[in-house]
Structures are given as structure tokens and as C-alpha cells.
Amino acid sequence: MPGRNDDAYWKANIRLVLSLLAVWFLVSFGCGILLVDLLDNIRFGGFKLGFWMAQQGSILVFIVLILVYINRMDKLDARYRRSGADREDSA
Amino acid sequence: MSVQAWTFLFVALTFSLYIGIAVWSRVRSTRDFYVAGKHVPPLANGMATAADWMSAASFISMAGLISFIGRDGAFYLMGWTGGYVLLALLLAPYLRKFGKYTVPDFIGDRYYSRTARMVAVFCAIVISFVYACGQMQGAGIVFSRFLEVDLSHGVMIGMTIVFFYAVLGGMKGITYTQVAQYCVLIFAFMVPAIFISILMTGNVIPQVGFGSQLTEAFGGGYLLDRLDGLSEQLGFPTYTEGQRTTQDMFFITAALMIGTAGLPHVIIRFFTVPGVREARKSAGYALIFIAILYTTAPAVAAFARTNLINTVDNVEYSAMPEWFSKWETTGLIRFTDRNGDGRIQYTGDAATNELDVNRDIMVLANPEIAELPNWVVALVAAGGLAAALSTAAGLLLVISSAVSHDLLKRGYMPQISEREELLFARISIFMAVLVAGYFGINPPAYVAQVVAFAFGLAAASFFPAIVMGIFNRRMNRQGAVAGMVTGFVFTALYIIYFRFVNPAVDNADNWLFGISPEGIGALGALLNLLVAWTISRVTPEPPADVQALVADIRQPEVD
Numbered sequence: 049m050p051g052r053n054d055d056a057y058w059k060a061n062i063r064l065v066l067s068l069l070a071v072w073f074l075v076s077f078g079c080g081i082l083l084v085d086l087l088d089n090i091r092f093g094g095f096k097l098g099f100w101m102a103q104q105g106s107i108l109v110f111i112v113l114i115l116v117y118i119n120r121m122d123k124l125d126a127r128y129r130r131s132g133a134d135r136e137d138s139a
Numbered sequence: 140m141s142v143q144a145w146t147f148l149f150v151a152l153t154f155s156l157y158i159g160i161a162v163w164s165r166v167r168s169t170r171d172f173y174v175a176g177k178h179v180p181p182l183a184n185g186m187a188t189a190a191d192w193m194s195a196a197s198f199i200s201m202a203g204l205i206s207f208i209g210r211d212g213a214f215y216l217m218g219w220t221g222g223y224v225l226l227a228l229l230l231a232p233y234l235r236k237f238g239k240y241t242v243p244d245f246i247g248d249r250y251y252s253r254t255a256r257m258v259a260v261f262c263a264i265v266i267s268f269v270y271a272c273g274q275m276q277g278a279g280i281v282f283s284r285f286l287e288v289d290l291s292h293g294v295m296i297g298m299t300i301v302f303f304y305a306v307l308g309g310m311k312g313i314t315y316t317q318v319a320q321y322c323v324l325i326f327a328f329m330v331p332a333i334f335i336s337i338l339m340t341g342n343v344i345p346q347v348g349f350g351s352q353l354t355e356a357f358g359g360g361y362l363l364d365r366l367d368g369l370s371e372q373l374g375f376p377t378y379t380e381g382q383r384t385t386q387d388m389f390f391i392t393a394a395l396m397i398g399t400a401g402l403p404h405v406i407i408r409f410f411t412v413p414g415v416r417e418a419r420k421s422a423g424y425a426l427i428f429i430a431i432l433y434t435t436a437p438a439v440a441a442f443a444r445t446n447l448i449n450t451v452d453n454v455e456y457s458a459m460p461e462w463f464s465k466w467e468t469t470g471l472i473r474f475t476d477r478n479g480d481g482r483i484q485y486t487g488d489a490a491t492n493e494l495d496v497n498r499d500i501m502v503l504a505n506p507e508i509a510e511l512p513n514w515v516v517a518l519v520a521a522g523g524l525a526a527a528l529s530t531a532a533g534l535l536l537v538i539s540s541a542v543s544h545d546l547l548k549r550g551y552m553p554q555i556s557e558r559e560e561l562l563f564a565r566i567s568i569f570m571a572v573l574v575a576g577y578f579g580i581n582p583p584a585y586v587a588q589v590v591a592f593a594f595g596l597a598a599a600s601f602f603p604a605i606v607m608g609i610f611n612r613r614m615n616r617q618g619a620v621a622g623m624v625t626g627f628v629f630t631a632l633y634i635i636y637f638r639f640v641n642p643a644v645d646n647a648d649n650w651l652f653g654i655s656p657e658g659i660g661a662l663g664a665l666l667n668l669l670v671a672w673t674i675s676r677v678t679p680e681p682p683a684d685v686q687a688l689v690a691d692i693r694q695p696e697v698d
Contacts, residue, residue: 058693065228072224076217076396081388084210084381094350094361099379102213103205103437104346107220107430114227114423121232121419125695 057128064120068113075101075109145517146285153323153521154300157316157528161304164312169561172309173240173540179314179411185424187317188408190324190529192219192399192425193432194270195277196590198324198526203501206440206447209370209378213437214388218395220426220433225400225602227422231409233609235418236692240410241537242403242601243545246623249608251685252616256545258623262600263403263541266593267534268575270404273590274531275579278524284469284503285520291580297528298576305532305539305572306565310411313532320525325431327522331506331515332435335442338509349438357449366441369448374487378444383655384647390658397664398594401602404533407540415696443505450508451494452485459483462507471497531575539568592634595656599626599663607671612689614671617678622671630663 079087080102087098095104140148166172179187197219205212237245242263247256275294282293304312329345336348339357352361366378376382383391399405408425409418451459456474466472473495474483485494503523506516543564548555555563600623607614607622634656637645647653654662680686 054690054694057695061693068224068228072221076221076392077389080213080217081385081392088379092350094352094363096363096379099210099363100350102210103216104349104434106213106217107434110220110224111423111426111430113224114419114426117228118419118423122416125416129695129697 054128057124060124061121064117064124068117071109072113076106080106140513142513142516143285143287145514146520149517149521150286150524153319153525156319157300157304160316160319161307161312164304164308164315166307166309166311167561169240169544169557169564171311172561172564173410173536173544174407175309175311175314175411177411177413179413179421181412181417181420182424183314183318184408184412184417184421185428186321187314187411188405188421188425189428189432190317190321190525191408191533192405192429192530193324193526194530195274195281195523195527197432197436198328199277199280199502199523200499202436202439202443202505203498205437206444206501207498208382209376210381211383211388212440214392214395216433216437218392219399220430221392222396222399223422223426223429225396226405226409227419227426229606229609230400230406230602231418231422232415233692234406234605235409235412236415236696237688238410240407241540241544242406242605243541244549245608246601246604246619247545247549249685249688250604250616250619251682252620253550255616255620255623256550258620259601259604260541260545260550262596262623262627264538266402266597266600267404267537267541268571268578269596270402270590270593271531271534271538271571271575272578274527274534275575278527278531279579280499281503281520281523281527285517294576294579297524297531298572298579301528301532301535302569302572305535305568309564309568310407310536313536314411316532317529320529321428323525324522324529325428327518327525328432328502329435330518331509331511332439332442334511334515335446335505335509336438339442339446345435345438345442349441353445357445362441362445366445369445370487373448373452373485376487378441384653386653387647387655387658390652390654390661392658394598394658394660394664395594397598397602398596398660401597401600401605402593403541403597403601404530404537406601406605407537408533439502439505443501443508446505446508447496447501448485451483453482455482457481460507460510462504465507466500466504471500535568535571535575538571539564542567592631595630595634595660595663596627598660599630599667603664603667603671607668609689609692611672611675612686613675613680615675615678615681618671618673618675621674622667625670626663626667629666630660633659633663 084098084102088096090097170176201215234245243256243259246259278297279290279294282288283290304316332345333343336342336345339353340348340351341354342348342351353359353365363379370378412418412421475493477493483494484491486492503519506519543560547563548560604619604623637656
């Protein structure tokens, strides 16, 4: 049965996932779709910012989000990992 | 050497490589056949996932589509990459922790029900078939255009190759050919893109060239400003402005994202790695490998569009380069001299426009339009084939494992031995290749729309059922089955009505909340969620062993 330790792990996990998904929503649906015309007033180089977010920037942020997730989860796993059972796939 | 000689050389070389891998990776157990023994390292799985995912549509059609719709093309770009964030954060690690072979496996065990498993088998087979037919057709187009073989022979050659490594090597063969195919397709996509970027902007990196100034030979000024100017001048919509309504963009992007995360052939790639950590890591690698192509595609779109307009507009028909007449013979470029002046007028006004350009040829013809060397032109054919075949193989494996593992072994013929199950897996992949090949040669009408179908259906059926199975311990059999059926049926009916039954009313005035059929899967997913949640509250909670399974999925992996 799940103990208190597992609950804490799960809660930390949910917090991490929700905050990353908030950024995910903000850059794609926010900057790339809802606010795109507003951001288009800002220019850098040959790009309008809204257009760039929609076709380039959001994708780059997605990569960063997954990398942050990998890194944080590795640390979270290390902190809460229990010894005892062995990994299913030693075969 | 001519383009055709180079093409033959590249295709022959890559195909021998795929066959070599097939022979090397023969398998004898169902575990190897379904999930490559769970021994695939994350880097290799990332490449395989990228090739599995990037189909003929991503390679051949996407940049072309974007070059004709401008900024709105972002729904493909964000939709097909943003889905990986959902996959990495909400599905991949937990499904790997669960540790079985297929998506219906998870649905069946988590919802302790053969009905749920069979609903999942049905959805997986429909989605994968629809998608696989499009790939076979894509392979056929590349063969017929570049190697000048008959389209049906092209499809048969493609089928034979896929059949060879999929039947011999199952998931193991498919995985390692996909790694090779990723290398081929990304090289074939990037080389012409870099060439064109240097040619037009003097910048080596296409993503930077996209926002740079054109070289003197192309008239100077920022590329995108020039493109906007040309578009307005010729009566096309401004390239960097949107045409679709905000809510439609929102729903299409959401449907593609959720659909991506719910596609069974992508999900099963995460069953092939040794553990949860590796599943997370390979999702990261996969998105990086995919993003290389996906951030280049919009740059290619803008380069190609500018170049096309520069090359053809108001130029004498008789002065057109060789590629123009070659594509004219395929019917993918059509010129009608309406005003009889012998020059091509390319405009956004249907009454005066004299040129029709098929969107699919933008990537294929782009190197020729930019007058790149023959070997670069030829690369594109090998890349297009790698993209089509790698995706087709992944899809066929889903169909095969859904039949042999879920329908037979875990469904109606539990008494069969492992050897028999493996035999059934091979027979069903063989049958699936034949059926997909048949539809590749005799495509049902509207192949492109039918593929969009797959995303909507995956979004509305699988994604909510899997996410709730992990994140909602109270979700039960009754809720999940009702949700999947509702989502699938609602989405299918909406698309069938507007695309096939009554296409005359397929416009924003008649759509539900202004959502086009491409975007309806997102609403279907929401409906699935609501129905499932409501029904699960008024029916008994899942049995203790299933709740323990959920609790176990949520715990950190043990070394």
C-alpha cells in the first residue's frame, strides 16, 4: 500500500507537471495563437515576435520543458527511491 | 551523373542497408517481436521515434502546406511537436512503468475488462490503417516521380521492403531500420534547406536565414517582408498574418497535440526502452530530433514560396526551366494562358490566375527550383521513402500486435503458445502489409483528410482513457468504455458528416462552435473526459488489485 513517502513523491511530481504544462500552454496557445497579433507588434531581425513564437519559438520551449522534466524527475526519483524490489527488466 | 542515376544509387544503397538490418535483427520471441526485448537505448529510441513519427506527410507535404497558408501553418508545427510534451509528462513514463506490450494491453488491464481491451483494439487498428494507407501512397508518389516506375510497382517495391524487415525482425528490426531511416531522412531534408538558405540569404542555418535579409541577387530586404510584399502585390493573403479564426486555430492545434500523444504507434516506442528513466530521456531525444526538421520546415516553406514566385511570375512560359515541364507532365503543375500573352500570371485571384501548383511538390521540386546540384535533388527521393517506410512499419506493427496479442492471446485464444502467438503476429503483419498496399495503389478518396481523421480519433479515444487511467485512481471500466465510445463515435460522425456526407455545408457557419473537422478531436477528447468522469462517479469503484496497479505506476522506479 502507498505510504506517506509515495504521496509526497506523487504530489511533487504533479506540481512539477502542472507548472511545466502551464508554460507549455502559455507559449503555444498563449503566444502562438491567442496573443499572436499583439506580439506581432514587436520585431526582432526579420521576424515579428508572434509569428516567430508560432513557427519556431514554441517548439524550442517544448524541448526545454522536456529537458527540465527529465532532470527534475531524475532528482525526485533519486530522493524517493526505495530499495528492495529489483528492476523488472534484468532479463 | 543525371538526377535519375543519382536517385537510383541512393535508393539502392538505402534499401540494401534496410535489408541488411533486417537480416541482422531476426527475432525468435514475442517479447523481441513486440518491444525489441526492451533493450533499446534512449538515443536510438529517440531517433526511431522521430522516424516513426515523421511520415511522408511531414517530409513531403508539411513545408509545402505551410508555404501556401503562411502563419496558420503553425498548427501543424506546434500541434505535432507540442504533443510530445504531453507524451513525455503524462504518458510515456507511466506506460513504461506499467511495462506491457501494447496500448490495448494497458487499457485492458487498467480497466479490467475484455470489452475495454476490444474497444482499444478496434480504435488502434482503425487509426493505424488509415494512417498506413497514406504512407504507402506517399512511397508510391516518390517512386513514380523520381524513378519513373509505375505507381503500383512503386507501392509494391515499398511493401516488399517493409514486409521483409517487419516480418523477420518485428519491433527489433523496425527500430534499427528506423534509426537508419532517421539519418537518411534528416540528411535529405537538411542538405537542400542549407543550400537554399545560403543561396538566398547567405546564412548557413535555415532557421536564422528565415529571419535574415535576402542577398543582392534576390533583391535584398528581409525575406519575410519581401514575401509579405509579393503576396499582397499578387493578391494572396499576407504570409505572416493568419486567415483562420482564433478558436479554430486553438482547437486544431489542441486536436493535433492530443492526437499525437494518443497515437498507438508512437506510444509503443516507449515500451521498448529498459526503464522509466530511459522512457523520459528518449522522449527528450525524440523531440530534439523531430524539432530539427520541424523548425527547418517553415524556413523551407518561406524560401520555396519566394523562389517560386520569383521564378514564375510574369515570366514567359517558353523560358521556364526543365523542372517546370517535368512536373507539368505529372499534372502537379498546371498552366493555362488565360489572357494569351504567353507569360505566366500567378495571382491570388481565381479569375486571372494562370498557374496551379500542387502543395505536395514544394519540397520535392524545391531543390530543382533553386538549381541545386543533381545529387542534392536525388537525395530528396531517398529521404521521402525513408519517411514513408519508417512510419508504415511502425503502424503495421501496431496492427499486428493488436491482432496477435490483444485480440487472440489476451482475448479469444488464450491457450496459444508463445511460438504460435509469434506466428500469428507475423501472419497479421503480412496481411496488414497487403491491405495497406492495396489501399496505397487504389487510394480511397481524400487520403489527406483521412489521415487527419487518425489524429482526431486518437485524441478522442486513447488519450483521455490513458491519462485518466494514470491520474484518476477512481476511474473505472464503465466510465472508460463509455468515454472512449462516446469520443470516438462523436468525432467520427462529425468528420464523416462534413467531409463525406454533406461537404456542401463544410464551412465555418455550420461548424459546431466554429470548429473545423480537423479540430473536432479536441472537443471529442473533452466529451470523452466528461462522460467517463460522470459515469465513473455513479458506478462502483475499480477493484483493489487495479487500484494497487495504479498506485504502483505512480511510484518511483526501483533500481
